[in-house]
Amino acid sequence: xxxxxxxxxxxxxxxxxxxxxxxxxxxxxxxxxxxxxxxxxxxxxxxxxxxxxxxxxxxxxxxxxxxxxxxxxxxxxxxxxxxxxxxxxxxxxxxxxxxxxxxxxxxxxxxxxxxxxxxxxxxxxxxxxxxxxxxxxxxxxxxxxxxxxxxxxxxxxxxxxxxxxxxxxxxxxxxxxxxxxxxxxxxxxxxxxxxxxxxxxxxxxxxxxxxxxxxxxxxxxxxxxxxxxxxxxxxxxxxxxxxxxxxxxxxxxxxxxxxxxxxxxxxxxxxxxxxxxxxxxxxxxxxxxxxxxxxxxxxxxxxxxxxxxxxxxxxxxxxxxxxxxxxxxxxxxxxxxxxxxxxxxxxxxxxxxxxxxxxxxxxxxxxxxxxxxxxxxxxxxxxxxxxxxxxxxxxxxxxxxxxxxxxxxxxxxxxxx
Ligand code: LLP
Numbered sequence: 001x002x003x004x005x006x007x008x009x010x011x012x013x014x015x016x017x018x019x020x021x022x023x024x025x026x027x028x029x030x031x032x033x034x035x036x037x038x039x040x041x042x043x044x045x046x047x048x049x050x051x052x053x054x055x056x057x058x059x060x061x062x063x064x065x066x067x068x069x070x071x072x073x074x075x076x077x078x079x080x081x082x083x084x085x086x087x088x089x090x091x092x093x094x095x096x097x098x099x100x101x102x103x104x105x106x107x108x109x110x111x112x113x114x115x116x117x118x119x120x121x122x123x124x125x126x127x128x129x130x131x132x133x134x135x136x137x138x139x140x141x142x143x144x145x146x147x148x149x150x151x152x153x154x155x156x157x158x159x160x161x162x163x164x165x166x167x168x169x170x171x172x173x174x175x176x177x178x179x180x181x182x183x184x185x186x187x188x189x190x191x192x193x194x195x196x197x198x199x200x201x202x203x204x205x206x207x208x209x210x211x212x213x214x215x216x217x218x219x220x221x222x223x224x225x226x227x228x229x230x231x232x233x234x235x236x237x238x239x240x241x242x243x244x245x246x247x248x249x250x251x252x253x254x255x256x257x258x259x260x261x262x263x264x265x266x267x268x269x270x271x272x273x274x275x276x277x278x279x280x281x282x283x284x285x286x287x288x289x290x291x292x293x294x295x296x297x298x299x300x301x302x303x304x305x306x307x308x309x310x311x312x313x314x315x316x317x318x319x320x321x322x323x324x325x326x327x328x329x330x331x332x333x334x335x336x337x338x339x340x341x342x343x344x345x346x347x348x349x350x351x352x353x354x355x356x357x358x359x360x361x362x363x364x365x366x367x368x369x370x371x372x373x374x375x376x377x378x379x380x381x382x383x384x385x386x387x388x389x390x391x392x393x394x395x396x397x398x399x400x401x402x403x404x405x406x407x408x409x410x411x412x413x414x415x416x417x
Contacts (some may be wrong), residue, residue: 010276019276024277026299026387036067038271040269045261048068053265053376055080055106055269062086065087070094079112082094095115097117097139101123112152116137128383133178135179137183138180147187162185180213181216182215183206186222190222190224201246204246206392219263227309227310228311248260277295277366278362296339311369316367328355329353334380
């Protein structure tokens with residue numbers, strides 16, 4: 001696979017070098033301008049709701065709040081993040097989407113009166129018993145799904161998500177006088193037009209079958225972004241027009257104006273972010289070349305988890321000009337003590353070398369389109385602290401998460417006895 005000379009990015013080399021000089025390596029960097037641009041392409045939808053699991057830093061959430069984007073939370077922690085970012089539960093600025101409640105989360109939801117998008121009938125029961133009349137959505141499993149990977153397919157009989165027979169939710173809703181506000185379908189991440197048409201028509205028939213006085217339908221998230229060099233961006237107008245037709249049909253059927261909501265994560269932040277890493281080792285085995293960097297799969301997990309492809313660019317430390325006419329097959333790996341800690345691999349976990357120019361120790365390797373499911377999926381595996389996050393707003397870099405210290409990381413255990 002050939003690596004193009006120039007990768008489309010909103011960051012330039014000078015800026016990247018000055019960031020590593022200031023904040024070290026590895027670091028996550030986001031550009032607010034790109035986030036803003038992506039939001040603007042979605043303005044035709046009545047409500048844009050951000051799936052914060054994709055990038056949950058509270059400063060990113062604050063930025064989105066200023067841009068009039070509402071928020072989806074999937075855990076108590078995500079509710080707390082949304083509150084810290086200034087979101088108000090009473091105006092449905094926060095909606096809790098999940099398939100289960102734990103005790104603490106349910107209490108918070110009831111105390112703050114947060115609208116719930118229920119993915120199971122048991123949730124409706126548990127909520128209704130304690131908070132009759134609560135505002136709810138139901139998340140419907142349309143009995144099919146689609147994802148960029150089996151692990152991101154959220155519909156069909158193999159999915160734990162959503163309600164399989166939504167008509168069985170109605171007696172529970174009635175029993176507790178729950179206020180059914182909307183219907184929601186999210187079939188997975190990386191949706192294509194074929195599946196989109198199917199999900200639109202499933203929404204239409206489901207709304208008619210249930211025949212409830214709903215106010216809103218949600219198209220869920222899943223809008224793809226071009227990760228690979230040859231992929232093109234999704235046509236949002238086409239995406240909107242398919243959903244808008246569905247909304248109109250449902251509105252006409254019920255004789256009232258149903259609102260159309262969309263709930264992307266990746267589409268909003270993926271392209272705004274990069275991961276900057278530094279090269280520490282260059283080694284060869286029989287006939288393979290390995291470049292080892294200071295970020296591991298505890299930082300960027302997507303390649304290991306799904307075989308995800310992130311474009312790679314190189315910035316030289318010694319100002320040498322990269323020679324793209326003489327590339328070599330290169331494997332990029334991290335510092336984790338596990339052989340799978342390889343950023344250049346496919347869905348089967350097999351190594352996929354990239355054709356890259358000569359990389360030297362001290363150079364920087366940049367992973368592109370890592371603004372979604374990058375930092376938010378990081379872990380402390382190998383007792384590695386979480387790395388800093390930087391947001392560039394109006395050309396000014398601001399640190400929005402400092403590096404975790406090893407002392408902080410160990411404190412959870414030191415505190416026990
Ligand atoms: N709404 C619901 C109910 C979801 O479950 C998700 C994602 C989204 C919206 C946002 O999906 P997006 O627009 O970001 O594709 N870690 C995986 C993605 C898992 C997505 C889980 N749910 C990845 O790195 O690709």
